[in-house]
Amino acid sequence: xxxxxxxxxxxxxxxxxxxxxxxxxxxxxxxxxxxxxxxxxxxxxxxxxxxxxxxxxxxxxxxxxxxxxxxxxxxxxxxxxxxxxxxxxxxxxxxxxxxxxxxxxxxxxxxxxxxxxxxxxxxxxxxxxxxxxxxxxxxxxxxxxxxxxxxxxxxxxxxxxxxxxxxxxxxxxxxxxxxxxxxxxxxxxxxxxxxxxxxxxxxxxxxxxxxxxxxxxxxxxxxxxxxxxxxxxxxxxxxxxxxxxxxxxxxxxxxxxxxxxxxxxxxxxxxxxxxxxxxxxxxxxxxxxxxxxxxxxxxxxxxxxxxxxxxxxxxxxxxxxxxxxxxxxxxxxxxxxxxxxxxxxxxxxxxxxxxxxxxxxxxxxxxxxxxxxxxxxxxxxxxxxxxxxxxxxxxxxxxxxxxxxxxxxxxxxxxxxxxxxxxxxxxxxxxxxxxxxxxxxxxxxxxxxxxxxxxxxxxxxxxxxxxxxxxxxxxxxxxxxxxxxxxxxxxxxxxxxxxxxxxxxxxxxxxxxxxxxxxxxxxxxxxxxxxxxxxxxxxxxxxxxxxxxxxxxxxxxxxxxxxxxxxxx
Ligand code: ADA
Numbered sequence: 001x002x003x004x005x006x007x008x009x010x011x012x013x014x015x016x017x018x019x020x021x022x023x024x025x026x027x028x029x030x031x032x033x034x035x036x037x038x039x040x041x042x043x044x045x046x047x048x049x050x051x052x053x054x055x056x057x058x059x060x061x062x063x064x065x066x067x068x069x070x071x072x073x074x075x076x077x078x079x080x081x082x083x084x085x086x087x088x089x090x091x092x093x094x095x096x097x098x099x100x101x102x103x104x105x106x107x108x109x110x111x112x113x114x115x116x117x118x119x120x121x122x123x124x125x126x127x128x129x130x131x132x133x134x135x136x137x138x139x140x141x142x143x144x145x146x147x148x149x150x151x152x153x154x155x156x157x158x159x160x161x162x163x164x165x166x167x168x169x170x171x172x173x174x175x176x177x178x179x180x181x182x183x184x185x186x187x188x189x190x191x192x193x194x195x196x197x198x199x200x201x202x203x204x205x206x207x208x209x210x211x212x213x214x215x216x217x218x219x220x221x222x223x224x225x226x227x228x229x230x231x232x233x234x235x236x237x238x239x240x241x242x243x244x245x246x247x248x249x250x251x252x253x254x255x256x257x258x259x260x261x262x263x264x265x266x267x268x269x270x271x272x273x274x275x276x277x278x279x280x281x282x283x284x285x286x287x288x289x290x291x292x293x294x295x296x297x298x299x300x301x302x303x304x305x306x307x308x309x310x311x312x313x314x315x316x317x318x319x320x321x322x323x324x325x326x327x328x329x330x331x332x333x334x335x336x337x338x339x340x341x342x343x344x345x346x347x348x349x350x351x352x353x354x355x356x357x358x359x360x361x362x363x364x365x366x367x368x369x370x371x372x373x374x375x376x377x378x379x380x381x382x383x384x385x386x387x388x389x390x391x392x393x394x395x396x397x398x399x400x401x402x403x404x405x406x407x408x409x410x411x412x413x414x415x416x417x418x419x420x421x422x423x424x425x426x427x428x429x430x431x432x433x434x435x436x437x438x439x440x441x442x443x444x445x446x447x448x449x450x451x452x453x454x455x456x457x458x459x460x461x462x463x464x465x466x467x468x469x470x471x472x473x474x475x476x477x478x479x480x481x482x483x484x485x486x487x488x489x490x491x492x493x494x495x496x497x498x499x500x501x502x503x504x505x506x507x508x509x510x511x512x513x514x515x516x517x518x519x520x521x522x523x524x525x526x527x528x529x530x531x532x533x534x535x536x537x538x539x540x541x542x543x544x545x546x547x548x549x550x551x552x553x554x555x556x557x558x559x560x561x562x563x564x565x566x567x568x569x
Pocket of ligand 1 (some may be wrong): 436
């Protein structure tokens with residue numbers, strides 16, 4: 001299942017979910033043994049999935065091979081992969097099609113001159129973590145491997161539409177929009193082609209013209225600006241979506257947009273000109289039965305729960321989450337923070353100055369901006385999380401990544417989640433300041449939060465940052481589901497977690513310069529078994545739900561508070 005709506009009426013697109021042959025390759029000898037053409041003695045698994053849920057493979061890290069056949073009428077084929085963990089090599093009938101790095105990033109590969117008939121698609125997924133990996137070995141989640149999100153094969157005829165980014169400037173009164181499109185076209189043939197191109201936003205044709213492309217040429221067409229009057233805005237209360245249709249003589253691409261404006265103004269976050277307090281949770285797209293191959297039905301359930309909690313926003317910790325999940329957020333008016341998996345202390349300055357790592361991070365931002373551009377729910381791009389922003393090299397990375405997203409990422413607030421807010425010199429690239437802090441859990445008692453809030457207020461003023469909204473992007477504590485006691489409200493009990501979150505939320509809400517908060521975290525997640533973070537049960541237990549989405553005591557308290565806050569600001 002690709003989107004919550006049909007993204008093509010004309011193009012022939014087939015989802016390759018279902019049965020694939022599968023074999024692990026611990027010695028990594030598969031390629032030299034000819035597995036690219038034929039997988040020997042493989043078992044059958046279903047895709048999308050992660051291999052760690054196969055019996056005996058829970059902790060397997062390494063290469064795994066997948067193979068399946070499919071029928072095509074032939075021609076130029078476009079293979080779309082939503083997520084292969086982490087390094088993907090792909091062969092068609094034993095001939096290498098391409099390679100891609102990055103577990104959570106969508107990618108596409110094109111094959112020309114494919115004959116009519118049955119063909120074999122082979123994928124080697126390699127989850128090995130090394131010094132050039134993103135994330136690095138030390139990370140607070142589980143390193144799953146496999147083809148975790150769906151795969152599609154599309155037939156490209158004539159001039160095809162690869163991407164269609166709808167851009168717009170809203171008028172001051174937010175009633176009209178100057179709209180245009182950046183449409184990436186591809187001539188899949190060996191001859192020069194001329195085609196009509198039409199682009200519609202809702203019922204309005206914003207462009208109609210003709211375009212010529214050289215053989216095998218890829219080209220971005222920027223259409224002239226079209227004025228749309230009397231538009232309806234996308235907001236949390238009324239998430240109005242417009243269907244966008246791009247069409248050539250032989251192809252189409254359907255998507256959705258919403259008109260909305262997000263800005264930081266005088267230290268406040270404004271959505272469509274109105275100040276909003278962000279009431280959020282951090283969500284990993286993971287659960288023990290499915291790993292990262294998270295089924296759409298559970299995505300909907302997560303959203304139902306998040307809305308029941310009274311949230312108006314979710315942070316996609318710590319990687320781009322499924323397109324279909326973001327489609328659901330678009331429909332239901334939930335604001336989203338999307339980021340890439342450059343995470344925490346695992347990255348030392350050697351990793352952060354390695355050009356391969358830096359480029360991989362940039363590619364992840366490129367792919368995030370490319371595929372998620374049109375989603376109105378995404379209001380924040382996160383460029384990295386808790387890396388040591390005191391290294392000189394981090395400054396350069398922050399600059400490079402934020403400049404890229406500022407140019408290519410549309411109307412979004414740019415930020416990073418900072419763990420060293422008093423030393424951080426990357427704040428200068430951010431629109432809003434986001435802080436991860438665990439007082440009352442890893443260190444200090446609840447009262448130290450007040451001290452921190454006061455000291456950071458002074459710091460932001462002293463460093464000339466008071467015009468930027470401040471968000472607490474992570475805070476919280478662990479609770480073991482079902483561990484309750486009479487009076488003591490001990491660490492790890494549900495009561496302790498409730499008290500800590502209550503203290504933090506009340507404090508942040510009454511602090512004038514804080515404009516929102518994301519509780520760490522929505523639900524428990526599985527973590528690395530052998531990492532050094534002392535995770536009880538090998539889970540991060542800070543969820544206000546357990547990993548099966550059963551609510552802990554804190555859930556009910558947060559629900560009360562978020563509902564109250566929504567009526568107060
Ligand atoms: C960090 C990190 C999270 C999680 C959290 C914790 O803030 O960004 O991914 O590891 O700490 O639970 O300690």
